[in-house]
Structures are given as structure tokens and as C-alpha cells.
Amino acid sequence: xxxxxxxxxxxxxxxxxxxxxxxxxxxxxxxxxxxxxxxxxxxxxxxxxxxxxxxxxxxxxxxxxxxxxxxxxxxxxxxxxxxxxxxxxxxxxxxxxxxxxxxxxxxxxxxxxxxxxxxxxxxxxxxxxxxxxxxxxxxxxxxxxxxxxxxxxxxxxxxxxxxxxxxxxxxxxxxxxxxxxxxxxxxxxxxxxxxxxxxxxxxxxxxxxxxxxxxxxxxxxxxxxxxxxxxxxxxxxxxxxxxxxxxxxxxxxxxxxxxxxxxxxxxxxxxxxxxxxxxxxxxxxxxxxxxxxxxxxxxxxxxxxxxxxxxxxxxxxxxxxxxxxxxxxxxxxxxxxxxxxxxxxxxxxxxxxxxxxxxxxxxxxxxxxxxxxxxxxxxxxxxxxxxxxxxxxxxxxxxxxxxxxxxxxxxxxxxxxxxxxxxxxxxxxxxxxxxxxxxxxxxxxxxxxxxxxxxxxxxxxxxxxxxxxxxxxxxxxxxxxxxxxxxxx
Amino acid sequence: xxxxxxxxxxxxxxxxxxxxxxxxxxxxxxxxxxxxxxxxxxxxxxxxxxxxxxxxxxxxxxxxxxxxxxxxxxxxxxxxxxxxxxxxxxxxxxxxxxxxxxxxxxxxxxxxxxxxxxxxxxxxxxxxxxxxxxxxxxxxxxxxxxxxxxxxxxxxxxxxxxxxxxxxxxxxxxxxxxxxxxxxxxxxxxxxxxxxxxxxxxxxxxxxxxxxxxxxxxxxxxxxxxxxxxxxxxxxxxxxxxxxxxxxxxxxxxxxxxxxxxxxxxxxxxxxxxxxxxxxxxxxxxxxxxxxxxxxxxxxxxxxxxxxxxxxxxxxxxxxxxxxxxxxxxxxxxxxxxxxxxxxxxxxxxxxxxxxxxxxxx
Numbered sequence: 001x002x003x004x005x006x007x008x009x010x011x012x013x014x015x016x017x018x019x020x021x022x023x024x025x026x027x028x029x030x031x032x033x034x035x036x037x038x039x040x041x042x043x044x045x046x047x048x049x050x051x052x053x054x055x056x057x058x059x060x061x062x063x064x065x066x067x068x069x070x071x072x073x074x075x076x077x078x079x080x081x082x083x084x085x086x087x088x089x090x091x092x093x094x095x096x097x098x099x100x101x102x103x104x105x106x107x108x109x110x111x112x113x114x115x116x117x118x119x120x121x122x123x124x125x126x127x128x129x130x131x132x133x134x135x136x137x138x139x140x141x142x143x144x145x146x147x148x149x150x151x152x153x154x155x156x157x158x159x160x161x162x163x164x165x166x167x168x169x170x171x172x173x174x175x176x177x178x179x180x181x182x183x184x185x186x187x188x189x190x191x192x193x194x195x196x197x198x199x200x201x202x203x204x205x206x207x208x209x210x211x212x213x214x215x216x217x218x219x220x221x222x223x224x225x226x227x228x229x230x231x232x233x234x235x236x237x238x239x240x241x242x243x244x245x246x247x248x249x250x251x252x253x254x255x256x257x258x259x260x261x262x263x264x265x266x267x268x269x270x271x272x273x274x275x276x277x278x279x280x281x282x283x284x285x286x287x288x289x290x291x292x293x294x295x296x297x298x299x300x301x302x303x304x305x306x307x308x309x310x311x312x313x314x315x316x317x318x319x320x321x322x323x324x325x326x327x328x329x330x331x332x333x334x335x336x337x338x339x340x341x342x343x344x345x346x347x348x349x350x351x352x353x354x355x356x357x358x359x360x361x362x363x364x365x366x367x368x369x370x371x372x373x374x375x376x377x378x379x380x381x382x383x384x385x386x387x388x389x390x391x392x393x394x395x396x397x398x399x400x401x402x403x404x405x406x407x408x409x410x411x412x413x414x415x416x417x418x419x420x421x422x423x424x425x426x427x428x429x430x431x432x433x434x435x436x437x438x439x440x441x442x443x444x445x446x447x448x449x450x451x452x453x454x455x456x457x458x459x460x461x462x463x464x465x466x467x468x469x470x471x472x473x474x475x476x477x478x479x480x481x482x483x484x485x486x487x488x489x
Numbered sequence: 490x491x492x493x494x495x496x497x498x499x500x501x502x503x504x505x506x507x508x509x510x511x512x513x514x515x516x517x518x519x520x521x522x523x524x525x526x527x528x529x530x531x532x533x534x535x536x537x538x539x540x541x542x543x544x545x546x547x548x549x550x551x552x553x554x555x556x557x558x559x560x561x562x563x564x565x566x567x568x569x570x571x572x573x574x575x576x577x578x579x580x581x582x583x584x585x586x587x588x589x590x591x592x593x594x595x596x597x598x599x600x601x602x603x604x605x606x607x608x609x610x611x612x613x614x615x616x617x618x619x620x621x622x623x624x625x626x627x628x629x630x631x632x633x634x635x636x637x638x639x640x641x642x643x644x645x646x647x648x649x650x651x652x653x654x655x656x657x658x659x660x661x662x663x664x665x666x667x668x669x670x671x672x673x674x675x676x677x678x679x680x681x682x683x684x685x686x687x688x689x690x691x692x693x694x695x696x697x698x699x700x701x702x703x704x705x706x707x708x709x710x711x712x713x714x715x716x717x718x719x720x721x722x723x724x725x726x727x728x729x730x731x732x733x734x735x736x737x738x739x740x741x742x743x744x745x746x747x748x749x750x751x752x753x754x755x756x757x758x759x760x761x762x763x764x765x766x767x768x769x770x771x772x773x774x775x776x777x778x779x780x781x782x783x784x785x786x787x788x789x790x791x792x793x794x795x796x797x798x799x800x801x802x803x804x805x806x807x808x809x810x811x812x813x814x815x816x817x818x819x820x821x822x823x824x825x826x827x828x829x830x831x832x833x834x835x836x837x838x839x840x841x842x843x844x845x846x847x848x849x850x851x
Binding site: 050051052053055056059067068069070071072073074075076077080081083084085 | 607613616817824
């Protein structure tokens with residue numbers, strides 16, 4: 001390999017056919033005289049611009065059987081032609097530099113083109129871990145060079161993460177891997193499971209209980225997840241009424257009065273709430289508004305007046321305190337019910353975190369735009385983060401996540417996208433340049449992921465995510481028994 | 490640094506029918522290889538190779554300037570009777586300069602059109618390092634009692650015209666080989682049947698024409714450019730008004746012009762619509778009728794594009810060097826003989842900027 005050109009943070013390297021280089025590989029450009037190395041990553045590969053290549057290809061095209069021939073080539077010049085023809089231009093981005101063996105994040109040094117030596121750099125050379133990191137590794141999978149990619153689980157702590165990729169590329173698989181890794185390191189996790197994909201985390205591929213079975217707690221609304229009004233608290237219920245059920249402000253104020261009245265009388269039940277609305281002295285329009293919301297709550301069957309049937313989220317979280325996951329199965333829930341459940345759970349989490357009953361929680365939200373109200377996005381990445389809610393968004397529609405979320409993201413797990421419109425929002429992530437994302441993401445194979453951010457020390461890595469011995473669930477139900485394999489990755 | 494004999498042999502793929510006479514088909518490639526190796530061998534120190542002005546491929550035809558008078562027009566009808574067409578072309582290219590001389594590559598191509606199929610044989614490329622020292626060895630090799638010695642130059646080539654001589658040497662050998670191994674075919678040459686007596690003896694061409702005649706072959710030499718004129722008009726303009734395909738015979742006897750001598754009759758060929766026409770030379774011993782018949786067979790058996798036979802066009806394409814091949818040859822020479830390729834300053838560019846065109850005007 002030879003250093004050819006540098007333009008800004010982009011370095012072009014000429015690579016010859018006998019050199020094996022793949023997209024995503026890291027190279028060190030070594031300047032032995034100054035002891036400085038430049039660490040670059042191959043983000044794209046092109047054919048080297050060889051003069052006369054078109055003429056050469058046209059002349060030697062042998063697809064047309066009407067011209068056959070032989071060459072008497074005593075000097076084997078043809079081998080040299082092939083060597084030149086197949087030369088590639090590696091488009092690389094500068095990721096770091098080393099001075100006297102010490103890794104420096106920036107790379108301002110310009111190595112000598114005439115004598116700089118270029119060699120491959122292994123992942124382990126880049127992901128040097130600080131002392132005391134032992135015991136915190138999680139294995140994401142393996143890189144193209146068949147090296148295990150072990151990352152520090154603490155890089156997920158206090159972090160905002162996004163997992164995105166087009167349908168069927170393995171987003172949920174990565175999410176499950178992260179969930180199980182966090183659990184095995186003693187972290188509590190809450191999952192908003194939109195499609196019931198995580199309910200089998202406690203079972204192996206054969207459906208038998210696995211090592212996590214006692215740590216996975218599936219809560220299915222209306223079945224094993226019901227709450228009493230006393231559990232809900234007024235501010236949470238008001239959030240539900242205003243944000244999920246769009247109750248106007250005047251009606252909300254009347255509702256607060258009704259609530260306090262019932263609370264003072266010690267009759268905070270759904271039945272009494274209905275009676276109170278019926279008999280409350282207020283404007284008829286307000287009453288009608290309150291009644292319509294009341295019946296929505298009643299019909300959701302999420303609320304119960306029987307404390308024995310109610311679920312204590314606090315207790316469930318207590319069970320997960322030393323490593324466990326609460327899976328909120330939203331699969332068969334209406335949009336309204338989803339909103340109610342999410343409002344309740346998030347309200348409860350903030351309450352528990354502010355009162356220090358909970359240290360921190362890792363929240364996994366799949367397709368969050370389907371149940372998360374607008375104002376919650378900023379809330380989650382700013383305020384709630386400080387309380388200790390560390391969110392991982394999982395989506396196949398990256399444009400549903402706002403740009404300011406991408407800018408604040410700490411770790412990004414990107415799977416294959418083909419459409420440039422999908423890649424555009426991701427490329428705005430502050431952790432990496434847009435060129436890298438656009439170039440690498442469209443060529444990722446299924447279950448191969450571009451990992452960006454703190455978790456990989458800001459060295460973008462392509463990793464084949466390791467397989468998991470858990471029930472897949474969430475697979476699309478098919479009509480035909482055999483599915484035709486798609487050609488695209 | 491390479492001093493020892495390089496482990497290079499000719500490839501065993503070359504299996505065309507052997508001629509009955511003295512020339513062995515592998516003789517010249519072997520000889521050329523030896524010559525090439527010898528030229529590269531004396532490189533005692535790593536020399537730097539200049540790549541300035543390297544892409545100048547030498548035209549292999551000669552030009553005449555002569556005034557001639559009468560003509561005879563032959564309208565042509567393509568005759569599809571099965572006839573083998575063989576075309577030969579050779580190219581050479583300057584690969585770069587060294588401190589003591591220069592490097593060049595030579596390659597030849599033969600293309601056959603037979604039973605509606607084209608096939609080709611490429612000989613080379615042969616890299617040469619031409620220096621004052623290697624010239625002596627090349628000269629010694631010329632003098633050896635070897636079949637090609639009958640075909641090669643009489644005078645000792647100077648360093649800077651050796652490119653033309655080596656090109657001619659390979660071309661004459663290939664022509665000789667084809668003439669002796671092919672029967673009843675139309676053989677197409679690139680250039681004319683004019684000879685510069687300092688470069689190729691007339692006897693050599695005469696010998697080739699005789700051998701061709703004896704084997705029932707007819708040689709048609711096409712010149713892409715000619716300076717021959719008639720009454721102040723360019724020869725190829727004379728056929729402008731005549732509908733194609735047609736052949737215009739220049740009946741005037743053409744004399745010697747300096748050291749250049751014509752060994753054939755001159756025709757102007759216009760095979761397709763358009764402005765393009767070419768000078769075509771044919772053996773003097775062939776009557777106009779025989780030449781017309783041959784050309785009609787050519788039209789009936791070969792594709793003609795812009796008045797030029799496809800077989801000859803392919804021979805040219807297969808022999809011509811592309812820029813990639815120049816790079817490959819430079820790399821090959823660097824690896825095999827230790828010569829290092831460098832780019833020297835282009836003084837004209839340096840002094841005159843965008844106005845500093847190369848001497849070739851490109």
C-alpha cells in the first residue's frame with residue numbers, strides 16, 4: 001500500500017491486488033523518521049484511476065467469442081498489467097494518531113508520502129481499556145478480521161443509544177444482546193416491547209428456561225399488569241389524561257378537584273370516580289369531557305379497584321434491581337392503551353428515581369414514535385437522563401427520531417440501510433462524519449452492524465453481532481411456508 | 490539489481506503451423522527476447538527512467554512525394570467467396586529515458602479472419618533498453634548467421650533511430666512468417682510497399698513479395714496517410730466523387746524518390762460512404778484484375794468500417810500500447826532490471842506554463 005493523497009480528514013491510499021483490505025478496516029500510516037503514526041479507517045474503495053484502462057478493457061474483452069487469440073508474452077507483462085488494473089484506491093478517514101506509541105484522538109501529522117509504511121491495525125490495538133475494566137466487558141460479536149469485539153458495558157451507563165437499520169437486519173437482536181449483557185452485569189432494564197419480541201428472552205431457542213428466565217419479568221397490560229388509582233398518583237394520571245387522552249386544561253383542573261375530594265374521602269376507586277364525575281357541580285361540557293376520558297380509562301381495563309389484582313411496578317423493579325428486565329408487552333394494545341401504559345411507567349420511573357428508590361434504569365424503547373408523546377423526546381434525553389433513565393431507541397425509521405437526539409447520542413448501532421433518505425438523518429450524529437456513515441451503512445451485511453460512539457472509543461467498528469440462545473419471537477407471521485430469500489442484504 | 494540471465498522463456502502456447510522454409514516460428518520471438526534481455530542486462534546501477542514524452546508511438550509507414558498523372562477507376566462488387574484474410578501490424582513506444590539511453594517497447598499483432606471468425610496472435614511486448622553500450626551488442630547480434638539477418642537492416646542503426654529499426658525488424662519477420670505459412674490468402678499490411686533503402690533493403694521486400702506470390706497470397710498495404718499527389722491534389726482526394734466501393738489505379742510509373750523506392754502499384758481505395766479513402770499498394774507483378782478480384786474478396790469476407798478493413802484495424806488495436814501497458818512495462822523493467830521510473834521536470838511546462846506544450850504539440 002502506498003500513501004497517495006490527503007484532503008482534509010480524508011486520506012487516499014493505493015492498494016494492490018495482493019493486499020487484503022476491507023471496508024471498515026483500520027490502517028496505520030507509519031512515519032518511522034518522526035515516530036508518528038496516523039490511524040485511518042477505510043470507508044470506501046474505488047478502482048485506482050489508471051490511464052488507458054478503458055482501452056485495455058475494451059481491447060481485451062473476451063465475452064465476444066468471435067475474437068479468440070493467443071499472446072506470446074515472454075516477459076509476462078500481462079501479469080503486471082493485471083496488477084496495475086486491479087489496483088484500488090482506498091478512501092480513508094483519519095481517526096487518530098499515535099506519537100511514540102501513545103494514542104491521540106486527533107491526527108494533524110502529515111506522514112511522508114515517499115517512505116511512509118502502511119500496515120493493518122487490529123481492533124485490540126485501538127480498543128485499549130483502562131485499568132480496572134476487567135469484568136465489565138460485553139462481547140458484541142466479531143470483526144471482519146475474526147477478532148472478538150469486546151466493549152466496556154460502562155460505556156452504556158448514562159448514555160443515550162440508538163439502534164437503527166432497515167427491517168429484518170437484526171435491530172432487535174442487538175437490543176436483546178445489550179439487554180442480556182446489562183442484566184448479566186446487574187443492571188435493571190425496562191423494555192417497551194411493541195411487538196412482543198422480548199417476551200421470550202427468558203427461554204432458549206428450544207423454548208426451555210435459560211439462565212435469564214428468573215430475571216425476565218413480562219408484564220402484559222390487562223392480564224398481569226393492572227393498577228389501582230392510588231398507585232397511579234394524580235400527576236401521572238393527569239399526564240395520561242392531558243397527553244394521551246388530550247383532556248383540555250379547564251377539564252383537567254376540575255378533574256384535579258374531583259381527585260382530591262376522593263382522596264380526602266379515601267374512596268379513590270374507578271367506581272367512585274365515575275360517580276363523582278356524574279355528581280360533580282360543573283359545566284356540562286366539562287362533565288362530558290371528563291366522562292369520555294373516564295370511559296376510555298375504564299374500557300382500557302388497565303385499572304382495577306381490587307388491590308389484590310393490581311401490579312406493583314415498584315415491586316417488579318425491586319426484583320430487577322440486581323439485574324433483570326421488566327418487559328412491557330404492548331403487542332396487542334391499542335394506541336391509547338400504549339400511551340397510557342407508557343405515561344404511567346415513565347411517570348412511575350421518574351418518581352422512583354427522584355425519590356432515590358431506584359438508582360438508575362436502562363430503558364429500551366422500540367419504535368418509540370408510536371407511543372411516546374412529542375414533549376417526551378427532549379425530556380428523555382435531557383431531564384430524565386439526569387434522573388437516571390438511560391434510553392436506547394430502536395427504530396427502522398430513523399427520520400422519526402429528531403436531529404437533536406442524534407446530535408446528543410452517545411452510542412449508535414447502525415445496521416444496513418439502502419435508501420439514502422434513511423441514511424441522511426443518521427449521518428447527522430455528532431459522533432462521526434456523514435461520509436463514513438453513508439459509505440459503510442449501505443454495504444453492511446445482515447447482522448453486521450456499524451458501531452459508533454463511546455462504546456468503541458469513537459473508533460467506528462463493523463461487527464458481526466454474535467448469536468443468542470434465546471427465543472427469537474417477534475418474527476413476521478407468514479402465509480406461505482417457504483420464504484423467497486431477498487437478494488439484497 | 491539484476492545481473493544474471495533472467496529466467497524468461499517464450500510461452501509454449503504458440504502453435505501455429507510451421508513454415509516449410511528456414512524460419513522457425515519461435516525463432517524471432519526467442520531472438521527478440523534474447524535481444525531484449527541483452528539490452529536490459531548491462532544495467533550496472535539503478536538508473537532513473539524519465540517518463541517525459543513517452544507516449545510517442547512511431548508510425549511504421551514511409552511517405553513519398555511524387556507527381557503522377559493518369560488513373561483508372563474500378564467499381565467493386567463484394568465477393569463472398571471464402572477467403573482467409575490476415576493482417577499484420579507492429580507498434581513501438583518510448584517508455585522513458587534513462588541517463589544512458591532510453592527504454593522502448595515493441596509489440597506485433599497478427600489477426601486472421603477465417604470462416605467468419607477473427608483470431609489473433611500477439612507477440613510481445615518486448616522491452617528494450619537502448620544505450621550506446623547495448624547498441625554494440627545489438628549490432629553483433631544482427632551480424633550473426635541467423636535467418637533474420639537476411640531481413641534486417643544493412644546499416645548500423647543509431648541510438649535514436651533504433652526504435653524504428655527494431656519495429657521494422659519485428660514487422661518484417663512477422664510478414665515473412667505469415668507469407669510462408671499461409672496460402673491463397675489476402676495479407677494486409679499497415680503502410681506502403683515503399684522502402685527506404687537505408688532501413689530495409691529492396692531485396693527483402695522483393696523476397697517477401699515473391700514468397701507471397703509463390704504461395705498464392707496477395708499483399709495489400711494500406712496507408713492511413715500519404716503525401717503522394719497528382720496535379721497538386723492529394724491522392725486520396727481523387728476518388729472523392731466516385732461512389733463506393735471503388736478502386737482507383739494510379740497508372741503513372743512512380744520513380745525513386747531519394748532513397749525511397751516503390752515496390753508496388755499504387756491504388757486509392759474507397760470502400761464505404763464518407764470522406765475517408767486510403768492509399769493501397771499492391772505487388773507490381775499482380776495485374777489490376779487480380780488486385781480488383783482480391784479487393785472484392787476482401788470486401789466480401791471482412792467488415793469494412795470507414796473504408797478500412799476490420800482485420801487490419803484489429804491488428805492495429807492489438808499491437809498498440811495503452812497507457813496501462815506503458816505503466817506495466819515500466820514496472821516490469823523496474824522489477825527485472827532494477828531501473829527506477831521517475832518523472833523528470835518538463836522544462837517547457839516549467840518555463841511556459843500552460844503554453845509549454847510538448848514538442849509533439851500535444
